[in-house]
Amino acid sequence: MIREACPTLAPQRREHIRLLVRESGVARVEDLRRELKVSVATIRRDLEVLEEEGKVRRVHGGAVSTENRLDEAVFDDKTNQFSKQKRAIAEEAYQLIGQEESLFLDGGSTTLCLARLLKNRNDLTVVTNSLRAAAELANSEPRVILTGGELRKISQTMVGPLTSAVLSQVRVDRAFMGTMGFCLKNGLTTTDPNEAFVKGLVAEQAVQVVLLADSSKAEKVSFARVSDWDKVDILVSDQNLPPIFTKSLPKRGLKVCVV
Amino acid sequence: MIREACPTLAPQRREHIRLLVRESGVARVEDLRRELKVSVATIRRDLEVLEEEGKVRRVHGGAVSTENRLDEAVFDDKTNQFSKQKRAIAEEAYQLIGQEESLFLDGGSTTLCLARLLKNRNDLTVVTNSLRAAAELANSEPRVILTGGELRKISQTMVGPLTSAVLSQVRVDRAFMGTMGFCLKNGLTTTDPNEAFVKGLVAEQAVQVVLLADSSKAEKVSFARVSDWDKVDILVSDQNLPPIFTKSLPKRGLKVCVV
DNA sequence: TTGTTTTTGATCGTTTTTGATGGAATTGCA
């Protein structure tokens, strides 16, 4: 028998190879053959295509990764670390959204979870300075507007004067924001001043500001001041949120949702 | 019997297919046939329609989801068909770039190839309205500035007044641009007026404008006027470029590179 | 009803993909 029915589509198989190569940095043809149950000829042809696309670089015996694995791993780790809580928080936040609204999403893994939930909503306009959120929504229903600006690689967000210029031209019904830390005294803080400035600007202009922050951020203080509590309308967090917040914040006019 | 009563309406069946494809990311024609109890011919016709609508992307043996996967460098079959040429054009264009320059990259597969070549250059500033180019450079060396604006899903580029506003604030040494079509009489044309406007704006402001266009674009005229030849400084194309261009354009002050 | 259009399924020649084979190239080791 020369050939049996192909169980997987070629692009799917190639994607599999790409992931395997990226995961361990290298992959041997022979290992890929065993893993994917196809002939070495097919593996080689796939590697050829992937090299053409710039996804891997071929070497004698296999292929090595061309993608910068480290950066992505850092971000993905962060995405997974508290993913249960974060997803729950994102789902709660999603409930706040009405019809035909315009939203802002900033960078961060929780807002990225929220972005995923918006994919099938064709009535929304989503403004974001997060490249990841934009990528997530790039082929889905909502209207997407990017703020532009200089790309801050570590957070994959756009910041700086160009970002501010665009933000001054738009207004959103609801802004969903993350933060690196929050406490009663200092309000919201984050590591990067540029990032903080953008968040502050959005907080000024949004009709409603929703802070998405799991309890691990509580009582943390970071370098750059984002805004005080009076700019925030709703805090969505998890059950481990220290009671002091659920007590104090409502007195200051905030609504606190714990999931 | 040639045909039995159609149990489901065609749009309903296509929606079913769309959901199946989106759910698992891929679907084989054979599986869809079993699932939907129609002939493979019908499945293929449905996939053709869905591809036309941008809902799925057809591949040999079935279809894959178009959602997610920004890093999939494949817009359509054209990308693969001319990829050798496009990469050669991009490599030629890369030679034009000096030290410490600021560049603009617009949307399109050839400029995306070029973006890939810039990954290890830490002396460059890259301005782009292409989400794909930005994603490609998101974890690499060059400084990246996104223009912002409304995301045009079909081309994955940012366009509109917000884009214009940001572009008016920056100046680049070299702009690399693609086009849907070019001819001596009408200059550069593309399908979307918004896209054309952005390109035109960039052409005005860049010190040097480099047009990256393989020969398949020659003598094609599209709907929206981008700019006339006098805005373009260099055309990089392939050997199949009709001789009329290599003759006429230098007389109009352009340099023509054929790879 | 009758005639027309649309949709579906079958057929057939063509294209694409895959696996095997044999010779060339590369690597590792003495």
Next chain:
DNA sequence: TGCAATTCCATCAAAAACGATCAAAAACAA
């Protein structure tokens, strides 16, 4: 360096998938 083992590449044949085409059935209009 020389030699053996492995890996690569070009080529070919089989199988699967594809596209074009046509005919039957259904839906539709008059």
